[in-house]
Ligand code: G4P
Ligand code: NA
């Protein structure tokens with residue numbers, strides 16, 4: 001078991017409806033020493049990749065991406081969620097469907113911050129159905145930039161996003177993959193990773 005899986009077992013709370021609450025250390029209160037370990041591990045897993053930019057999405061991705069960026073020495077760009085866009089300047093726009101919130105949103109990035117010269121590492125906190133990730137990939141493609149890899153903190157392996165993204169051929173590294181969890185028993189089963 002790795003450091004993150006240990007922390008999830010210690011402080012994560014399994015809620016009804018297959019929701020894992022990690023707000024005491026990941027996406028509300030944030031343990032920055034843990035974020036630093038996460039950043040270090042992303043750096044290790046994407047060693048040898050030529051990465052000059054990290055792309056994430058507001059809100060919970062930003063803190064993780066910023067701490068990780070200190071290990072890559074690159075800037076972070078975060079995609080903004082927009083209900084209705086007023087196109088101030090040139091923007092890349094992608095549609096993102098949220099299963100949790102049952103709505104469609106647009107995610108946007110200013111064209112001046114993503115270009116064909118960029119080699120991008122995408123980072124986010126959760127991967128479930130992969131809708132947010134598909135939106136981020138679409139933004140990178142719109143810029144004709146390259147997706148060098150995707151780093152996720154917690155993947156819900158029983159939802160379809162991970163398989164879909166790996167089938168597209170991307171190097172997707174999830175530091176913890178939850179294969180199942182049980183709210184009543186409070187148990188979490190992680191996928192063995194090599
Ligand atoms: P998807 O992008 O993978 O398809 O995810 P989905 O629509 O199912 O999830 C919507 C939001 O819920 C995402 O945050 C995602 O990170 C989060 N999420 C999904 N499953 C869990 C879970 O088990 N636990 C927790 N804590 N979060 C989960 P968001 O609302 O888009 O972003 P943010 O503003 O919170 O960063
Ligand atoms: Na997120």
Ligand code: NA
Nearest residue numbers: 027060125126
């Ligand atoms: Na979230």
